[in-house]
Amino acid sequence: MTEQGPWRLLALAPLPEDAVRAMLGPLGEAVTVAVPAARERGALLDALAEAEIVVGDWTAALALDAEAVRAAPRLAFVQQPSVGVDGHDPDALAAAGVPLANTAGVSAAGVAEWCLASALALSRKLPEADAAVRAGEWPQLGLRPRELGGLRVGIVGFGPIGARAAELFGALGCAVSYWSRRARPPEESRGAEYLGLDELVAASDVLVLVIALSEETRGLIGAERLARMPAGALLVNAARGGVVDQAALVAALERGHLGGAALDVFATEPLPPDDPLRSLPHVLLSPHVAGSTPQSTTRLVARVLDNVRAAVEGRPVEGVVNGVSPVVVRRAPG
Ligand SMILES: NC(=O)c1ccc[n+]([C@@H]2O[C@H](COP(=O)([O-])OP(=O)(O)OC[C@H]3O[C@@H](n4cnc5c(N)ncnc54)[C@H](O)[C@@H]3O)[C@@H](O)[C@H]2O)c1
């Protein structure tokens, strides 16, 4: 502990108490943990007045935007317990000298598996087969499933998830290509070929979206690119709903241009009860759980708490996404 007293940590995301005790316990009284009085905006702004380290949350009301940064004069470090940091304002935090870290990589295996599982389910028509048998039918000829092996798979975004997905689809014998901010050298490309985005979209029987949402990527897959996908192609989105123009996707599915879509993320979450996606055939829906496995949760909690320890002990934190130095600098009070 320093003469400034214990570091004040504000936990917006609910953290498992036993894990916090186990991992932060050795720090003794170097950190005090507070939670906001309520999970709403006013309580967040009040609690930020004292906070030095924030473990973020996914709720829009608890987003660290420019207003929240102004309300946090002592803030020195923000750790988001997810890969996506799209709720926060990385630039406002950077302008205040506050590093924003994510948990890159902890859920890559789980999300990549979800992409593979949902692409297989769609191409093999598993939801339709299951529904038909439950309804008393026996459609041995009508379903027309396709083998996934041999299809052309295009991966949009080649971070930890995209790279793992390339390995999994490649292992099945798919011809895998990708587009991302930069082409990878052969030793990092997992056997996948780099293509321009429009070329990738036009060449993919299965298009897998695993790119970060930002102002640059919002609406990346809109009506024009959906129209460029081959007839009967499948779209898999495990990134963020905002990467796709959801109304254009519904239209492409309704007119039968796409063969199906698997969606874990949506423009609005939870997906509204009357959303047309809920009643479209050939659409596989899941409630933003592609990365939620016990294994990834264990890795996530460990990463969050490791980083808190590193911040307090003056060691570099991992996974800073807003360009600020990873060595956390405590601010003078007042
Ligand atoms: N559905 C889920 O449960 C779940 C779980 C974890 C992550 N995610 C989402 O998946 C995304 C991908 O995660 P990740 O860990 O693979 O990597 P990541 O978020 O670090 O980045 C993915 C890739 O996108 C590329 N990229 C980012 N902005 C770009 C731009 N403007 N133009 C071109 N390329 C750009 C990056 O270079 C990187 O290769 C996350 O941002 C998150 O939103 C979803």
Ligand SMILES: O=C(O)[C@H](O)COP(=O)(O)O
């Ligand atoms: O980005 C991630 O790690 C997952 O999508 C979970 O994050 P979220 O709960 O912030 O969406």
